[in-house]
Amino acid sequence: MATVLAGLAVAPDATAHSSGAQTSSPVVVVLRDNVDSSAVAARHGRRVGVRVTRVFSKALNGYAATVTPRERAALQADEAVLFVADDVEVRVTTKAATQVLPTGVNRIEGERSSAGSGDGRGSVDADIAVIDGGFQLDHPDVDIRPGIDCVGLGYANGGNHGLAVGGVAAAADNGIGVVGVSPGARIWAIGTQNANGSGLVSNVICGLDWVVAHADTIEVTNMSLAALGTDDGKCGRVNGDAMHVAICRVVAAGVTVVASAGNDGSDAATRVPAAYSEVITVSGVADFDGIPGGLGSDCLKNAAVLVHDDTFAYFSNYGAVVDIAAPALCLLSTDLKSKYSLHDGTSFASPHVAGAAALYLAAHPNATPAQVRRALVDAGRFDYDSTLDPDRIKEPLLDVSTF
DSSP, X not given: OOOOOOOOEEOOSOOOOEETTEXXXXXXXXXXXXXXXXXXXXXXXXXXXXXXXXXXXXXXSEEEEXXXXXXXXXXXXXXXXXXXXXXXXXXXOOTTTSOBOOHHXXXXXXXXXXXXXTSOOOOOOOEEEEEESOOOXXXXXXXXXXXXXXXXXXXXXXXXXXXXHHHHHHOOOSSSSBOOSSTTOEEEEEEOOOTTSOOOHHHHHXXXXXXXXXXXXXXEEEEOOOEEOOOOSSTTTTTTOHHHHHHHHHHHTTOEEEEXXXXXXXXXXXXXXXXXXXXXXXXXXXXXXXXXXXXXXXXXXXXXXXXXXXXXXXXXXXXXXXXEEEEXXXXXXXXXXXXXXXXXXXXXXXXXXXHHHHHHHHHOTTOOHHHHHHHHHHHOBOOSBOTTOTTOOOOOBOOOTTO
């Protein structure tokens, strides 16, 4: 979903001029209904000296112009003029104007964590590698740093997936846009996917290779991607799974790996990296209001099925390999061109958990990936409806309030 909620400022058309010692300013001249706006505007231009920039006749009878204080006084004295208003700057309504606590971060109690998402207390000292595609390195709300471009298309390769993932995990607590689970944590862009969201296993291994080389910096790696595959229980050495070999080395280097369960409505044991026992696998929950209770309004107006608040997401993969659940629908996050938009899928459930892992590691820097997984699972709660989960295994819903 890409419902754009932000844009650029709309500035006045007119620019200031000078007339003698007086400075001109933009105004809107509102005329009485019984006069011809074009004729009056022309007359005022000839006789008063105003500089007309636009004439209105439908929604408003009048015109826009730039005038000096003396000219404005002359216009106000004209019986054809109802009033003269300042032509002030107008901006589009934007989620970036003031900061919003996204429903997903609210649902996992981000505002109650040690980082206090939304209270402006500062940034979390942590580093998250996002293996993905579609980044904006200069987005004002996420500290995204260049890691490695394994595709050769540049970090901003036409998509927005990696940027949105990074925003969920770590958008800054800076008074604009949105705030992430681990506010201000450093996001390292690992470009492995093209603009269509696809890439080769070799691209992913390139990214994982970079992570191992920088394991002294990177604490968490997020992988919101999937391919067909299974876990052979031997780090891919039996079934010839090169990506599994690489991920085992990442985890052995002390980096916690978080992966999305996938959006096929099938057993996550048939998707990798979700199937790997070494990663923290995340399924999706529908939440529309940021609180439990099942009372939120469905934002999926064109969904194939009716989605109820606080339920297992109908599209989410499931199964014994899933460790934890997180919000996965109608999630406001960062978008390209410094904008914000809504996103759906377990791709965006996963960075909630990656952000939580970073938050935990900031306070427990010596914790192993296995210890991080146990801490996240143990802290979770079960205040959602798992009826739609085909395996009837109710994973804990992420809760960072004790971190």
